Amino acid sequence: MKMLVVYDSFFGNTATIAKLIAESMGTADEVKAVRVVDLRPEHLDNLELLVVGSPTRSWRPSASVMIFVQDLKRSQLEKLYVTTFDTRIDLNTIKSKFTRSLIGRGGYAAKKILKKMVKKGGKPIVEPMGFLVDGTEGPLHEGEKNHAMNWGKKIREAYDTKP
């Protein structure tokens, strides 16, 4: 079995979440967390499950994640179970009502990434997930590390019990 968590991160919060998810999904031999800029073609060889995570930036995934997903071929995705996550600002940490409503209205990265992957044949294994950061640079909102570990376990359970 080979699983991969591909992520991008500017301030380190998405990296922390990605690593916790990978650790909760299985052993280091089974699951790796790799930053999207460090990804090599062999990481995708014989892959069975792919998790993609991105910070939400202007309602979307980061440019590097977008390019990675756009470059994935249908022939690769058709063989893969997939899910996605993002990090996003905790709206309660934004003082301006206007900015809060602007950010809250445009959606988040995870669903948008998953939609693209499923469109090209990826088989969704669990619903996409969002993790909160306090302010733009973090730290992660209280409880989000546990949330990440629980979500990683959930992915693994879904994989082990799939029909």
Ligand SMILES: Cc1cc2nc3c(=O)[nH]c(=O)nc-3n(C[C@H](O)[C@H](O)[C@H](O)COP(=O)(O)O)c2cc1C
């Ligand atoms: C330029 C910029 C745009 C952002 N846009 C959004 C957004 O649309 N929605 C949101 O919830 N958070 C937004 N954020 C907050 C990021 O989601 C937050 O910085 C990120 O989750 C931190 O993850 P990282 O430490 O892995 O970079 C934005 C941050 C920056 C710097």
